[in-house]
Structure formats: structure tokens, C-alpha cells
Amino acid sequence: MQYVIIVAVVVVLAFIIIAQITSKKSQKKEQAKRKKVVKEEIKNYLAANFNQKNLRIEYEKVFARKGPEYKYRDVFDVIVQMYDAKTNKLMDIKAFEIEGITTRADRKTVTTTWNVNGESDIEDTKRRIAIAEKKVKLTKEEKKALKADEVHRAKLEAQKVKEKQKELKALRIEAKKTPVSNVIDPEKKAGTVKFVPRRSK
Structure with missing residues (x-):
């Protein structure tokens, strides 16, 4: 009887450990995927607004905003280092406000679209992060x-x-006020040719 209990405990522990490992792996995969998508969004934003292309983007800091106005919004302060893709030379360091808009496709599937709300002031962003991390008193x-x-x-x-x-x-x-009219516009009516069926002899 004791052996059965020990075996059952071992099986349960093994199951919990395996479940934790797999969930951590899936979380890491999801995070890597999200970071890649956000990088692409930043690249697209820079190309569209500043005509800056062929850049390699590296994250310096990613921080989730907290507060009453962000209770139902996923907004992040993202500081990135921008390198020239060919020379690997550091071009600039910029801060962006990134927002994730979540939509429910069905009961089980939830998709998040990441948007760049705009460029933030780098000093303000660094200060906001430092305050949130309690590095600044x-x-x-x-x-x-x-x-x-x-x-x-x-x-x-x-x-x-x-x-x-x-x-x-x-x-x-x-x-609701504007009803859908079934009356054909006279100009359209004049331009259309009436179809008359003919019998073949």
C-alpha cells in the first residue's frame, strides 16, 4: 500500500514538473515571437515616417506601463538601439510607445496586434521607467x-x-434613419440597355 502511495506521489510530481517546463518553454517562444513582431512594427514605422531603412534593431529596455489608465490596455515603453545593417554602426537610440490591441477571434483564440503609437522622448521614458522601478526617489x-x-x-x-x-x-x-431605397436612379436607368430575349428560328 505504501509503495502505491509513493508511486502515485512520484507520478504527480513528475507531471507537475513536466507541465511547468513545457509552459515556460511555450511562454519563452511566445515572448520571442512577440519581440520579433514588435521589431518589425518599429522598422515599418521608421521606414514610413522617417524614411529610415536597412536597420538592425536591438532592445535596450522594455517596460510595461502601470496605472489606472493602463488597466485595460497593454502599453509598453520600448527603448531600442538602431544599428546600420551593413556596417553594424550604432545609428541612434530611440524610445517608442507600443500598444497591443487584443481581439477575440472565437472562444478559444485570442490575437494581439502590436502598434507603434509614436516616438517618445527618450529622457522622459528613462525617467518614467526609473520611477516605476524605484531607482529614483x-x-x-x-x-x-x-x-x-x-x-x-x-x-x-x-x-x-x-x-x-x-x-x-x-x-x-x-x-437606421436613412432607408435603403429600391428606386433606381433615372440617370442609371437611362444608361442601361434592356435585355430582350429572342427566339432562335
């Missing part, structure tokens, strides 16, 4: 000002969402 006044700024941004974001919802509602109402 803030005074009471600075903390108060930061909190007030966060609340203000959250209100602005909520206002934007409300305005978008109002616009969508107005569009829906407008679509």
Missing part, C-alpha cells in the same frame, strides 16, 4: 504631481473612449 510634491498627472491622463482617456462611443452611436442612428 521622488519628493512628496513630485509624487503628488505624478499622481495628479496620472489621474488627468486617465480622465482624458475615458473622455476619448466616451467620444468614440458617441460617434459610433450617432453613426448607427444615422444608418
